[in-house]
Amino acid sequence: MADRYLSFTGTAPGRFLSRRLGLPQPAALRRWSPQRPSLDGALLRLTAGKSGLDPDLASVLSRTGLEVAEAVPAASAGAFGVAAVVLDASGVRDVDGLGEVHAALHPVVRSVAASGRVVVLGAPLDAGDHHQAAAQQALEGFTRSLGKEIGRGRTVNLVRLTDASAAESTLRFLLSPRSAYVSGQVIHVGADAPTVPTAPTAPTVPTAPGDWDRPLAGRTALVTGGARGIGEAVAETLARDGAHVVVLDVPAAEADARRVAERLGGTALPLDITAADAGERIAAALPDGLDVLIHNAGITRDRRLVNMPAERWDSVLEVNLASVLRTTDALLASGALRRGGRIVATASIAGLAGNAGQTNYGASKAGVAGMVRALAPRALAEHGVTVNAVAPGFIETKMTAAVPLFIREAGRRMNSLAQGGLPVDVAETTAWLAHPASGAVNGQVVRVCGQSLLGA
Numbered sequence: 001m002a003d004r005y006l007s008f009t010g011t012a013p014g015r016f017l018s019r020r021l022g023l024p025q026p027a028a029l030r031r032w033s034p035q036r037p038s039l040d041g042a043l044l045r046l047t048a049g050k051s052g053l054d055p056d057l058a059s060v061l062s063r064t065g066l067e068v069a070e071a072v073p074a075a076s077a078g079a080f081g082v083a084a085v086v087l088d089a090s091g092v093r094d095v096d097g098l099g100e101v102h103a104a105l106h107p108v109v110r111s112v113a114a115s116g117r118v119v120v121l122g123a124p125l126d127a128g129d130h131h132q133a134a135a136q137q138a139l140e141g142f143t144r145s146l147g148k149e150i151g152r153g154r155t156v157n158l159v160r161l162t163d164a165s166a167a168e169s170t171l172r173f174l175l176s177p178r179s180a181y182v183s184g185q186v187i188h189v190g191a192d193a194p195t196v197p198t199a200p201t202a203p204t205v206p207t208a209p210g211d212w213d214r215p216l217a218g219r220t221a222l223v224t225g226g227a228r229g230i231g232e233a234v235a236e237t238l239a240r241d242g243a244h245v246v247v248l249d250v251p252a253a254e255a256d257a258r259r260v261a262e263r264l265g266g267t268a269l270p271l272d273i274t275a276a277d278a279g280e281r282i283a284a285a286l287p288d289g290l291d292v293l294i295h296n297a298g299i300t301r302d303r304r305l306v307n308m309p310a311e312r313w314d315s316v317l318e319v320n321l322a323s324v325l326r327t328t329d330a331l332l333a334s335g336a337l338r339r340g341g342r343i344v345a346t347a348s349i350a351g352l353a354g355n356a357g358q359t360n361y362g363a364s365k366a367g368v369a370g371m372v373r374a375l376a377p378r379a380l381a382e383h384g385v386t387v388n389a390v391a392p393g394f395i396e397t398k399m400t401a402a403v404p405l406f407i408r409e410a411g412r413r414m415n416s417l418a419q420g421g422l423p424v425d426v427a428e429t430t431a432w433l434a435h436p437a438s439g440a441v442n443g444q445v446v447r448v449c450g451q452s453l454l455g456a
Contacts, residue, residue: 001401003412006419026418027153029180030115032428038065039177041083041113042073048100049091053121056164057088063168064175072111081113084175089139090123090161093132101142109146115153118146119174122160124188136160140186147184147451148416155183155417155451161440166190168208169437178432181425183416184451190440207340207436215435217242220290222282224248224273224327225297227256229397230346233423234294237431239264243292248273248282273297273323279330289338292434293331295324295345295368300399302357313360320364325371332383339384342434345372346426347391347445353454365391369445376443386442388433393449396420417450 006026008014018025030039043066051057061068066083073082085108089101105118112118120143125133139158147156157174161167167189173179174187209215221238225231226247235245245266249257254270261268269285271278282290298320301312324345331337350358351365368389376387394400394411400420403411412420429448432438 001396003396003419005409005412024413024418025151026413027114027151029153029417029419030177031180031422031424032177036177039083039113039116039175041081041116042067042069043175044069044072044082044085044108044111046070046085046087046104046108047091048087048089048104049093049097051088051091052123052162053088053090053164057086057121060164060168060171061086064172066175072108082108082111082116083113084117084119085109085112086119086121086171086175088121090121092122092135092139093129094135095131097135098138098142101139105146109150112150112154115177115180117175117179118150118154118156119171120156120158121164122158124160124162143186144184144451150416153180153417155179157183158186159189160186161189163190163440166440169432169435170441172212173428173432173435178428180428181417181421181448181450182429182446185446187441187444187446207439209436211242214242215437216292216431219292219436220244220246220286220288221292221294221434222246222248222269222286222290223294223296226294227253227260229399230392230395230423230426231294231296232260233427234296234430235260235264235266237424237427238292238294238434239266241431241435243434246286246290249297273327274318276326278323279327279334279336282327283331283334283336286336290331290336291338291341293328293337293341293343294430294434295327295343297323298346298364300358300361302361304357305359308360316360317364317367320361321367321371324368328371328375332379332385335383337383337385340436340439341383341385342438343379343385343387344430344433345387345389347372347389349391349393349447349449349452349454352391352445352447353452355454372445373443380442386433386439388441388443389445390426390429390433391445391447391449392421392426393447393452393454394420395426395448396422414454415450415452419450421448421450 122139143158221243223235226235227249247257247261248269251270257268347368348365372389379385
């Protein structure tokens with residue numbers, strides 16, 4: 001369903017009325033397209049504290065496709081402004097260093113173009129230095145607060161890292177139109193990710209693809225619940241990135257799954273993911289192995305707990321959590337998921353923040369997040385596979401279109417971007433986590449919610 005309020009506020013009368021009445025003023029977001037794959041304008045690089053990331057950071061930023069500048073270019077007063085600002089605050093170790101953060105960003109925030117990006121680079125918290133830990137933790141509050149006030153479709157995120165080269169896929173994603181609905185997130189890369197026991201066969205260095213435009217070429221990706229909605233968008237995006245996509249859905253949706261698979265040059269796999277032997281049947285259907293496993297299948301059976309019969313509880317927990325655990329265990333144990341592989345599960349902000357009438361759904365999605373955080377270090381050490389999750393917020397789908405008007409409008413407006421996301425926003429984030437160069441991103445639950453005010 002079209003967001004008519006977003007369209008209205010894009011007109012001159014709509015802008016005037018929304019300002020006068022103090023209503024949200026969402027900006028049309030700039031998303032990726034083949035015609036405009038990059039942001040428009042320069043990338044402004046700033047530093048607070050003493051950076052420990054040179055010269056890797058300069059080299060990585062130079063490969064984003066944006067022209068890197070050390071000061072606001074004179075051209076920023078023109079049509080586009082500054083496309084993005086990257087503030088290296090990894091060397092901030094005390095309160096004085098936080099003053100440098102303010103001094104660096106205060107003069108330039110207004111220069112960031114609509115749908116522009118601000119990325120703050122931080123360091124892991126030093127447990128032996130409480131001053132450094134306090135200063136680095138302060139960056140999270142700063143980043144999330146700036147994300148809520150910056151407006152005009154701009155996003156703000158924090159990346160904690162020690163090695164810029166390990167974060168290239170992450171920085172490319174955050175500094176591109178692909179991350180349009182990801183804001184207010186703290187992403188840990190490498191040393192600040194969950195501790196991974198050393199294993200000589202476990203990949204520790206991200207693998208740069210031969211072609212950054214088709215990084216999944218030669219790889220096989222399976223998307224559960226891939227016949228429609230977010231799953232279909234994920235399948236489309238992975239296919240765009242070069243993957244051979246296997247579209248898995250229940251037998252009742254076989255026609256839709258085949259339609260999607262044929263359009264993408266992939267394969268349909270009609271299968272009930274809750275079957276006890278689903279993992280074994282997937283492995284049998286893919287004798288050459290699997291590189292990317294996307295757990296997208298999910299259902300809702302909403303009702304307040306006092307009115308919820310056991311079958312509603314059981315069905316949601318079975319599809320959304322139990323089948324994810326069983327299938328993952330089976331594919332890892334059998335070796336069907338190849339080394340260097342990626343698992344991306346779908347959580348939800350309902351699991352992180354809770355939602356009335358969704359105790360079953362919230363429990364299942366919080367369980368997915370728990371699985372990711374516990375399994376990630378072991379899966380990487382033992383199988384060479386990373387495990388992450390996306391947590392969508394209000395996404396414009398047929399399901400949300402059926403929500404009553406006022407609840408739907410609240411869901412759309414209660415985030416820093418004041419609008420709902422699109423299935424492609426979840427798909428782009430999933431594709432980044434599935435990227436072969438994202439091996440240093442592990443155990444993360446990344447919200448795709450426009451920085452929803454729920455639980456933020």
